[in-house]
Amino acid sequence: QVQLVESGGGLVQAGDSLRLSCALSGRSFNSVAVGWFRQAPGKEREFVAAISWSSGNTYYAGSGKGRFTISRDNAKNTVDLLMNNLKPEDTAVYFCAAQDLEIVHGSPAFLEVRSRDLKEYGYWGQGTQVTVSS
Numbered sequence: 001q002v003q004l005v006e007s008g009g010g011l012v013q014a015g016d017s018l019r020l021s022c023a024l025s026g027r028s029f030n031s032v033a034v035g036w037f038r039q040a041p042g043k044e045r046e047f048v049a050a051i052s053w054s055s056g057n058t059y060y061a062g063s064g065k066g067r068f069t070i071s072r073d074n075a076k077n078t079v080d081l082l083m084n085n086l087k088p089e090d091t092a093v094y095f096c097a098a099q100d101l102e103i104v105h106g107s108p109a110f111l112e113v114r115s116r117d118l119k120e121y122g123y124w125g126q127g128t129q130v131t132v133s134s
Contacts, residue, residue, distance in 0.1 A: 002026040002098045002123040004034075009094060009128030012086055016132070020081040022096030022125060029053040031101045031108040034079040036070060037118055038092035038130075045095070045118055051079060052101070052110035059115045063090075086132045093129050097121035 008020040022034060035050035049060045049070040058070050069082045079096060099121040101108035114120045 002029070002032060004096050004098060004123055004125035006094065006096050006125045006128040009130045011131045011133065014087055014132055014134050016086050017082065017084045018086060018130060020083070020094055020096075020128060020130070022079045022081075024077045024079065024098065029077070029098075031103060032098050033101055033108075033110050033115060034072065035097050035099070035115060035118075035121060036079075036081045036094060037097060037121075038090075038094045039127075040089075040092040043092075047116040047118065048094070049081060050115035052108060053079075054108050055110060057110050059112050061116070083130075086130075088132045088134045091130060091132050093127040095127045096125045098123040 003025045005023045012018055032053045033050055036048040037045050038048050039045040047061050048064055051058045051070045051072055067085050072079045
């Protein structure tokens with residue numbers, strides 16, 4: 001089992017920055033990938049970014065490329081999402097989630113197509129609200 005708790009959401013103005021943090025606890029994370037997703041009112045939950053815990057490799061959705069940065073801190077067991085130049089359309093509840101990676105040739109296989117698919121994630125946090133005013 002992996003437990004996840006998000007923090008760092010809030011109300012900001014357009015153009016501001018915000019750092020979300022996801023604290024992980026439970027078993028070893030060596031074969032885990034952590035993703036950030038968001039869900040705006042009336043819309044489906046969508047992929048934002050993901051990172052492999054062991055390799056640090058990352059994937060991003062097009063909406064966040066160049067503005068969002070996902071990173072992990074192995075010592076603190078956290079995965080952060082730094083969001084710069086926020087826009088009103090970034091307003092949503094942000095969730096972090098974890099997926100178990102398949103071991104291929106002795107290493108966790110972090111595949112882009114699976115990183116973007118919320119059905120691949122078996123562990124979810126409760127979410128944190130981000131509101132960007134214009």
